[in-house]
Amino acid sequence: MLTDERYSLILTILKEKGIAKTQDLMNALNCSESTIRRDLEYLDKIGKLKRIHGGAKRMYHLHEELSNQEKSLKNIQEKTLIGKYAASLIEKNDCIFLDAGTTTLAMIDFIDNGDITIVTNGILHASLLADRNIQSVLIGGKIKASTKAIVGATSLSQLKDYRFSKAFIGINGIDVEFGCTTPDPEEAAIKSLILKQSALTFALADETKWNKVNFVKVCNIEDVTIISNEIKDSNHLFREKTTILEAKE
Incomplete structure (x- = not known):
């Protein structure tokens, strides 16, 4: 699986569940723990998710109200x-x-x-x-x-x-x-x-x-x-x- 595909799948899982364990992501993406850790580290660095102990949680932004x-x-x-x-x-x-x-x-x-x-x-x-x-x-x-x-x-x-x-x-x-x-x-x-x-x-x-x-x-x-x-x-x-x-x- 390509790196960008993994990123997309990780973010989709977090979008649906709000939070995901590293083990669950490993099972869903069929890849190693080290790969998931690298992916989470990168996505955390660019502000797409928040790394937590044992996994990651979704990031969200408050939306402004239009007139x-x-x-x-x-x-x-x-x-x-x-x-x-x-x-x-x-x-x-x-x-x-x-x-x-x-x-x-x-x-x-x-x-x-x-x-x-x-x-x-x-x-x-x-x-x-x-x-x-x-x-x-x-x-x-x-x-x-x-x-x-x-x-x-x-x-x-x-x-x-x-x-x-x-x-x-x-x-x-x-x-x-x-x-x-x-x-x-x-x-x-x-x-x-x-x-x-x-x-x-x-x-x-x-x-x-x-x-x-x-x-x-x-x-x-x-x-x-x-x-x-x-x-x-x-x-x-x-x-x-x-x-x-x-x-x-």
């Missing part, structure tokens, strides 16, 4: 596909929480059931819902300028009084080891509370969110039903830990 305007220009087709699928899950008499975010925003054009109530912390969401004459509530609180989300103590206090049949939240990163994460602690607090207040919670995430880690953990991946446009074969561990609804045309 709402920047997000709206990315993966438009995928978000539309996910939004359409998610909207089809809404039923008559549902009480819905619709999280701020561009993927949840894509749901609104496809909501065709008028006998529902939607609570949202998204300013843009509330405006579009009002345009479509959908009964909705915009919670109060502090406005986060970059994402047009309402957050803070006031919004948390108000949401504690509500119960939802379904909730649709946005997630910035999904990772087997670190779960569902988002960059902002105040937005994470909203999402975490919603998990407790809703009978069913769906996390909307296009394929670019997989194997990414952000600053604040919202929940474990088994705590939500993930709606995604694509799951790569290398991410089979996600399938074992949660229910994946692959949105299709």
